[in-house]
Amino acid sequence: MNFVTTPESRFKHLPNYQFKANYLEVDGMKMHYVDEGYDENNDQQKTVLMLHGEPSWSYLYRHMIPVCLAAGHRVIAPDLIGFGKSDKPTEMKDYSFAKHMDWMKAFIEQLDLNNMILVxxxxxxxxxxxxxxxxxxxxxxxxxxxxxxxxxxxxxxPKVFKIWLAFATHSPWFPIARIVDGGCFKKLSKDEKRAYDAPFPNAKYKAGSRAFPRLVPVDPNNPASEANRAAWKILEQWHKPFLTCFSNGDPITRGGDKFMQGKIPGAKGQPHVTLTGGHFLQEDSGAEFALEVNKLISRLN
Structure with missing residues (x-):
């Protein structure tokens, strides 16, 4: 498997992203992650694991990380393989749902993460x-x-997902920053757009971001469907707190919050919220999202 590493020079002077870079190795590749706030003397400390999606990276959580740190939590925000400062296989065929799962499982096992709050x-x-x-x-x-x-x-x-799938698969033009900007209520600044484009110097680096839409299980025979069904059997018995913080302006995932609230026992009685924003609600309501996470953690104690 051939992969590329984005030059560190691409990430200089990014606004509000002054976090130390950490790396570990998965499947022979470097995986980057933010790791802030760890208190080795506090074995009760919660670890907030912030996972980004497509086509963003841990920069997406720059407004949320400080809010959770201020509440005394450890925050870990990895860059998925193919994104951010992590290494990037150059062929779309090198990416699969199963491989992403293997890479993330290796990540949490190497760091031996426990007491986690998934965001x-x-x-x-x-x-x-x-x-x-x-x-x-x-x-x-x-x-x-x-x-x-x-x-x-x-x-x-959803029709909008079909359009997105066709675009990601076939368009010769795949402007990362413009895609993120179009999924926000706010308008990204020039430097923020530079930050979202930073991981991808040219098309060779974008295989992972182009692959993701094709990997979504859209029919019952998808290679990931069986494992996802098995996961749902566990989630349908999940009694730990489960909070939805969807935005009011995302046409792709609209209704998913109500669906999960009805299926997952741990969602019952939680103060679910609807935040203001587009698909990338971390850009539009990042601080508000982080405060809800802090309140969720406070209810665990």
């Missing part, structure tokens, strides 16, 4: 919800924003 959105939810279901003992609670765990059994796809 996830978009593909971070597809990977994160599976990860939590398959490693339930490591997680204490879940907060989902604009995400789901599809099996392919859901039926009709």
């Amino acid at each position: 996830c959105q978009d593909w971070g939810s597809l990977i994160g919800l599976r990860l939590a279901a398959e490693n339930e003992q490591r997680f204490d609670a879940i907060a989902v924003g604009n995400g789901m765990l599809p099996t392919g059994d859901e039926g009709k796809l």
